[in-house]
Amino acid sequence: MLQELQLHYGHLFEKELIEEIDRVATLKQVLAGTKIMDIGQYIKSMPLLIEGAIKILREDEEGDELLLYFLEKGDTCAMTMTCCVGNHKSEIRAITELDTVLIMIPIEKMEEWTGKYKSWRRFVFDSYHNRLMELLETIDNVAFKKMDERLLKYLKDKVAVTGSNIVKSTHQEIAYELHTSRVVISRLLKKLENQKIISLHRNSLEVL
CATH class of the missing domain: 1.10.10.10 (Winged helix-like DNA-binding domain superfamily/Winged helix DNA-binding domain)
Incomplete structure (x- = not known):
């Protein structure tokens, strides 16, 4: 897993953070079409995408779905971060669009790394910003297009x-x-x- 981390995140994270992720995280391979997170589920770990793609969906009261955005390699899901830190139930459904490789980080490391590593803090804030922009684009599409x-x-x-x-x-x-x-x-x-x-x-x- 260390090699994958260095390849995909070596330009983002400090060497010490890369090594710590390698020690505590697990590598997970998931086939396309697999539901990896569902609405109402408690989140125990946060995913970093190494390969593949994931679609993030929202559900209405009738059970109909709306596509919010896609996650690609190098991404993580800001909504997952929020659920991890606050120990809240998931408000979204995540399904793999392609065969996907994930690095699963234990939730207890989230806040610790935010204070310990500047690069992790920047990565978290950038992820929030990127997902917010995608959500606003989805809202614009629904409302105006x-x-x-x-x-x-x-x-x-x-x-x-x-x-x-x-x-x-x-x-x-x-x-x-x-x-x-x-x-x-x-x-x-x-x-x-x-x-x-x-x-x-x-x-x-x-x-x-």
Whole structure:
């Protein structure tokens, strides 16, 4: 694990912090489509992404989901940090978008490192800022953008996160994550195909 830490976080963290993470953290490999955190769950450790991607979702009273943002390698989830420090239940659901490798840090180290290491403190504050900006972007999309604009941004984000122009999601799965109906998504996807922006396939689509 030390090699992965040095490769992905050596430019961010002091040598002493890297060595301490290596001593106390555990390496976890998770397959795509795995729920690694759920709403109402207490958080016992904080993840750092080494490889892969995770989608963060919120749920309404009817059980419908809304995609908030994606986490990629080098990221951590600010909401997880908040739950860890305050011993609160999770307010979000996290599902791996790709096969993912995580470094799991025990929660008791969170506050200790914030006072002990300047680089860790900066990393935490930067993570809060980045996730807040992504949440504001999500709010703007929901409040101000039409569904066709939201759909196109969603597809572009998927391509950016996965590194592939093939989006392996059904119309229903996309509808869930954008908090709309399958009928609306199917109609808009057909419109995008007619505009030569995408090509539709069974249970997947290609962004051209």
